[in-house]
Amino acid sequence: MTAGSWLELALVHHPVANRRGELIGSAVTNLDIHDIARSGRTFGIDRFHLVTPYADQQSLVAELLDHWLTGRGGQLNPARKEALELVRVSPDLAALYAEITERRGEKPLVVATSARAQGQIIPYSALRERLAGGGPTLILLGTAWGLAPEALAEVDAFLPPISGGGDYNHLPVRAAAAIIMDRLLAVV
Amino acid sequence: MTAGSWLELALVHHPVANRRGELIGSAVTNLDIHDIARSGRTFGIDRFHLVTPYADQQSLVAELLDHWLTGRGGQLNPARKEALELVRVSPDLAALYAEITERRGEKPLVVATSARAQGQIIPYSALRERLAGGGPTLILLGTAWGLAPEALAEVDAFLPPISGGGDYNHLPVRAAAAIIMDRLLAVV
Numbered sequence: 001m002t003a004g005s006w007l008e009l010a011l012v013h014h015p016v017a018n019r020r021g022e023l024i025g026s027a028v029t030n031l032d033i034h035d036i037a038r039s040g041r042t043f044g045i046d047r048f049h050l051v052t053p054y055a056d057q058q059s060l061v062a063e064l065l066d067h068w069l070t071g072r073g074g075q076l077n078p079a080r081k082e083a084l085e086l087v088r089v090s091p092d093l094a095a096l097y098a099e100i101t102e103r104r105g106e107k108p109l110v111v112a113t114s115a116r117a118q119g120q121i122i123p124y125s126a127l128r129e130r131l132a133g134g135g136p137t138l139i140l141l142g143t144a145w146g147l148a149p150e151a152l153a154e155v156d157a158f159l160p161p162i163s164g165g166g167d168y169n170h171l172p173v174r175a176a177a178a179i180i181m182d183r184l185l186a187v188v
Numbered sequence: 189m190t191a192g193s194w195l196e197l198a199l200v201h202h203p204v205a206n207r208r209g210e211l212i213g214s215a216v217t218n219l220d221i222h223d224i225a226r227s228g229r230t231f232g233i234d235r236f237h238l239v240t241p242y243a244d245q246q247s248l249v250a251e252l253l254d255h256w257l258t259g260r261g262g263q264l265n266p267a268r269k270e271a272l273e274l275v276r277v278s279p280d281l282a283a284l285y286a287e288i289t290e291r292r293g294e295k296p297l298v299v300a301t302s303a304r305a306q307g308q309i310i311p312y313s314a315l316r317e318r319l320a321g322g323g324p325t326l327i328l329l330g331t332a333w334g335l336a337p338e339a340l341a342e343v344d345a346f347l348p349p350i351s352g353g354g355d356y357n358h359l360p361v362r363a364a365a366a367i368i369m370d371r372l373l374a375v376v
Contacts (some may be wrong), residue, residue: 002353031219039363043352079358124376164192164231165375170267175227175366178359182367187353188312 003131004044004185008108008138009177010096011036013052015148026144028057030064035174036141037083043181048086049096061089093140093151100138108136112147112155113176115162115169122157124183131184139180141173191319192232192373196296196326197365198284199224201240203336214332216245218252223362224329225271231369236274237284249277281328281339288326296324300335300343301364303350303357310345312371319372327368329361 011032014025028050040048050061065084067073074081090096101107109130111122131137140147140155162171162179171179199220202213216238228236238249253272255261262269278284289295297318299310319325328335328343350359350367359367 004352035360035363038358038360041356042350042354042359042363044354044356079356082356083358160376162230162370163375164369164373165190166230166232168229168232168267168270170226170271171230171366172223172226172362174360174362175223175230178363178366179370181352182350182370185352187351188348 001134002044003128005046006131006134006137007045007184008047008049008100008136009036009040009045009141010049010051010090010093010138011141011143011173012093012147012151013050013057013143014092015150016142017145017148019145021145023148023150024144025052025054028052028061029143032143032174033061033064033087034080034083036177037086038080039178039181040086041083043185045086045181045185047088049088049090051090051093051096053091058089058091061087093154096138097154100136104136106136108138110138110140110154110156111159112140112152113142113159113180115146115171118158119152119155120157121160123160127159128184141177143173189322190232191316193234194319194322194325195233195372196235196237196288196324197224197228197233197329198237198239198278198281198326199329199331199361200281200335200339201238201245201331202280203338204330204332205334205336207333209333211336211338212332213240213242216240216249217331220331220362221249221252221275222268222271224365225274226268227366227369228274229271231373233274233369233373235276237276237278239278239281239284241279246277246279249275281342284326285342288324292324294324296326298326298328298342298344299347300328300340301330301347301368303334303359305349306346307340307343308345309348311348315347316372329365331361
């Protein structure tokens with residue numbers, strides 16, 4: 001088992017916050033799926049979950065995946081197919097936690113990301129060691145203006161905010177995902 | 189001067205390779221501009237250059253920047269405006285090198301990125317030290333299937349490929365840019 005095989009990412013579309021901090025559900029973004037799947041495949045993670053309760057959004061993802069996994073897309077671009085094979089859809093976090101616990105035989109460590117420091121922090125070095133040693137781990141990434149408090153109920157710890165020294169914290173979630181995987185799984 | 193203020197990125201749209209390794213020019217992608225500018229602003233880099241010789245592509249970028257820098261976009265989303273203020277356009281690499289040399293008073297160290305190991309390698313630790321110590325540095329990022337040999341003429345060194353241990357090397361350029369800036373400029 002590689003370190004990456006212990007890691008799963010979830011991109012949460014509900015419950016998240018809008019710019020006024022209100023609870024909303026966001027729309028699935030085609031590009032988030034492709035970019036995070038490609039980064040995930042590069043770093044050898046186990047799965048990339050899209051969390052959305054909306055049936056129309058779930059159908060959209062199913063159609064997209066069908067195009068790439070069994071249709072014309074994968075024939076033309078096998079590398080893209082290989083990345084999108086990581087993608088799964090869950091209706092909500094409770095269902096995702098139950099599915100991972102069932103499949104892995106134990107509850108994963110649930111780690112959230114945030115552009116602001118909050119809660120119990122787990123340093124990157126500690127999480128890197130956990131993955132190298134083996135232990136199911138799920139990282140939650142928020143869309144829109146970030147994970148809503150309702151998404152944090154069963155979170156065990158937070159990764160420290162990614163900082164370039166300034167006060168600008170509007171990193172795209174696609175970029176944050178890439179940086180987090182690089183910090184945890186890069187082979188140098 | 190911060191370490192980031194010594195760093196400029198260039199996203200090269202010509203000369204790059206297509207999937208058969210032939211010399212082409214690629215189209216400017218709206219999302220690359222936004223994502224890399226947001227990551228660049230997070231890590232405090234000095235400028236983010238788009239290199240394209242095509243007049244229609246240059247006009248497209250000018251329109252986009254106008255919307256965000258002086259138009260409605262920046263009023264609605266000041267954080268996005270702040271990121272896109274980093275963006276400049278150059279018609280080709282020779283013009284970009286000349287402009288930086290003129291503005292900085294010395295030729296920048298030109299560092300290229302590649303998904304495959306090649307040429308003189310500069311380790312991340314050495315480039316991180318250079319930026320912390322102060323020294324103009326330009327990193328070239330390729331679009332499409334990567335920088336063409338014609339783009340490498342004045343390159344001083346290559347960054348090592350980003351590796352997750354496997355053989356999948358189809359990281360989005362947006363993700364690679366974020367990881368590179370994090371490795372060089374993150375404050376931890």
